[in-house]
Amino acid sequence: MPEIFINGHPVQAADNQSVLEAARAGGHYIPYFCWHPKLSVAGNCRICVVQVEGRSWVEIACNMPVTEGLRVFTDSDLVKAHRKMVMQFLTLNHPVDCGICDKAGECTLQDYHYAYNATPSISHEPKVRATKFHELSERIVLDNERCIVCSRCVRFTHEISKSCALGIKHRGDESLVRASEDGALDRDPYSDNVIDICPVGALLSRPFLYKARVWYLKPTPSVCPGCARGCAVQIWHRKPEWRLKALDPKQNVSIARVTPLENPAVNGPWICNKGRDLAQIFERPRAEQPMLKGKPVAPAAAVAAARRLIDAAKHPVAIVSSWGSNEELAAFGAALGGRFKTFVKQDWTPAPGERLEDDLLIRPDKNPNTAAARALFAPLPEPPVFDAETDLVLVWGEGCNFAHLPAKAKVIFVNSYLQPENGHADVFFAASIQTERRGHYTNFRGVVSAFEPCFPKGPEVVDAESLFAELGTAEGGRP
């Protein structure tokens, strides 16, 4: 454990740490562009310079190993002058695009310009022009004028996603980030992480392009339900104080973008592209009313009808959701688990062409809470087989093939999205979705993660947790 001194303050460093890492761990800030905690050291941006005591030159901290008694300064006049030079150099050909750049508000170049430079360019030469809207993939557009050639994106595809989809061609001020071959980045299911790690606004999400200024948005912590990994994510949506009044009001309650929420126990700082596309899951047409045989009714009437069916049933079966939260599954078990013979289904199976699994994050089970559901209930056999005397089936969530249900059994269906089966059920309940309630999922390794609500649910939409508790008060409903 070498002890080093940063600006005269002792810092206990770990063996093999760089000065930059030791400084960060010890609460001392050294700026960086090209360094990233999960990537190899490139050492190309030179903003992280420090001065070692007794030396008349500066050196980069991201590639300087700690040694016992090392004394460095992060704010000497020489360091400040060098940082300013680096900023002058990096902004020499950088366009003044902040007013239209999606990265504005969370751009390291912008922040460092104010912190370490804050003076106009000294160059009188015209800026070097480069490609503005290069389509790097179906999902990502590249602005080469904004790129500072830090190579983070390239290293990500070589070291993390292992697609080797990106490289840098040409030299000097003609350097260009490019796909290694046509479609290479399209085939990388983790491609959008390069948008987050790009320290400037060079790599931009095409679905999010020019959609919102980030300071009008707010992130709600959540969990991706796309597979059993359960990656921690942030769901970004309009801040209530910046509600749009003139445009489509749905924009105030829709997902603007999804980004990773760093969780070392689950996903580190990454997520896959499916996690970015949660709007495609959550913003499908919703079921919003309870129904009896397709006829809309008040929620109380649906509850009364469901309770009558439960009371009358002699051999009820329940098929519960692997998308239900820990709380909902527990509520089902407590209220109805003793009354129903209960099985867990897979609500989602892999879509055609979807990556099944890999060594990074993606898991073959495309449901977020199979672990918690299976800890309580048996898996549904595939294809499902029902006893001949089954007279009531409660189906919760998607993925049930209704053709397999016993023809004469009554059906209670609890579902969130518009589906033809909703109207065929004897009793149908429209249930809230993950963005409308709080709860927890347990991932395939047993790690429990929380999600929070960000949008209100419809007036006739029910929370499954309270619905099950209500149905459990039916005669004989309790275990």
Ligand code: SF4
């Ligand atoms: S596109 Fe962004 S991440 Fe990639 S090299 Fe340029 S500045 Fe770095």
Ligand code: SF4
């Ligand atoms: S790896 Fe699974 S849980 Fe993580 S973002 Fe992708 S689909 Fe979602």
Ligand code: FES
């Ligand atoms: S962060 Fe050290 S050279 Fe870029």
